[in-house]
Amino acid sequence: MDEWQQENWFFYIVKDVRKNKHGRHWEEANMTRVQEFILLGLSTRPGLRGVLFAVFLTLYLLTLLENTIIIFLIWSHTELHKPMYFFLANLSCLEMCYVSVTVPTLLLGLWSGPCHVPFTSCMTQLFFFVTLICVECTLLASMAYDRYVAICRPLQYPILMRPQVCIMLAMASWMGSLIVSVIKTACIAGLSYCGPNILNHFFCDVSPLLNLSCTHVELTELVDFISAIVIFYGSLMVALVSYTAIGAAVVRMPSAAARLKAFSTCASHLIVVGFFYSACIFIYARPKRMEDMNLSKLLSVIYTVLTPMCNPIIYCLRNKEFQGAFHKTLYKIRINQNSAS
Numbered sequence: 001m002d003e004w005q006q007e008n009w010f011f012y013i014v015k016d017v018r019k020n021k022h023g024r025h026w027e028e029a030n031m032t033r034v035q036e037f038i039l040l041g042l043s044t045r046p047g048l049r050g051v052l053f054a055v056f057l058t059l060y061l062l063t064l065l066e067n068t069i070i071i072f073l074i075w076s077h078t079e080l081h082k083p084m085y086f087f088l089a090n091l092s093c094l095e096m097c098y099v100s101v102t103v104p105t106l107l108l109g110l111w112s113g114p115c116h117v118p119f120t121s122c123m124t125q126l127f128f129f130v131t132l133i134c135v136e137c138t139l140l141a142s143m144a145y146d147r148y149v150a151i152c153r154p155l156q157y158p159i160l161m162r163p164q165v166c167i168m169l170a171m172a173s174w175m176g177s178l179i180v181s182v183i184k185t186a187c188i189a190g191l192s193y194c195g196p197n198i199l200n201h202f203f204c205d206v207s208p209l210l211n212l213s214c215t216h217v218e219l220t221e222l223v224d225f226i227s228a229i230v231i232f233y234g235s236l237m238v239a240l241v242s243y244t245a246i247g248a249a250v251v252r253m254p255s256a257a258a259r260l261k262a263f264s265t266c267a268s269h270l271i272v273v274g275f276f277y278s279a280c281i282f283i284y285a286r287p288k289r290m291e292d293m294n295l296s297k298l299l300s301v302i303y304t305v306l307t308p309m310c311n312p313i314i315y316c317l318r319n320k321e322f323q324g325a326f327h328k329t330l331y332k333i334r335i336n337q338n339s340a341s
Contacts, residue, residue: 034212037119038198040201086163095312098132130181131178131181138173140235147242191215193209201297243273
């Protein structure tokens, strides 16, 4: 059986299981429980897998390099010890963990084809993935709020964004996301998986797991939908309100050059935030699980690979303080090399 036949067999079995959900075949299937899942990966075409492996490995290493540089520069330069860079360092640390949770299984699937993942490993990956994606949403909202206070309420900025407030916002993001992830993972792990064990995805995600469950998933879908409403829509509303207020303040700036610069910066931020939230909301913040796994995989690439790679560039490329710290570091490296030689 080749990989195309295996994938078609998977959809046939899922259809057959649903059709006989309350019949004799369903009762026979219910006697066994799935011990592992088979991830089909991003592509089943051998000729395409090699090219995609090289592309995504490059993007993965580039993301790790970008975020490592950001964390090092923020840690080593006192002029970057500000709320904006505090959140940016948190985001960089988060995204290094984030891509390391999902991309390795993507690369493994592209390198060797469908891979076997034990049930506990799959649920562990799901737990960390849900935690990190929720943290990213809330951190992006916190960064948008920080920029709103800096631009629209500059006189109150030292009070509203004092270190204690920044630490509390970061801790609330992590703790709240951990609680949501524990609840969602427990609900999904508690379902019965007794039919086909083939996931048409490149990591253990919510929708493909719910599609394989042989028990009623209405309660789990409701929990997933409510948590998505709170996390995704809540943080998106904070980000949109913040950037709307920033846009109104920019319009009132007297200098055309200042307005153009501010608009270009906000537009680049909004593009990244828009792509990330749009893909996440379309997949997770909907009452029913997504049935089209090919579309789900395509959208997942946006927020698991492309957004983590673009965020460091977007948030640091136009920042003069960060550019200055980067040039200082390069200058020190040259000085040390010259003195060593």
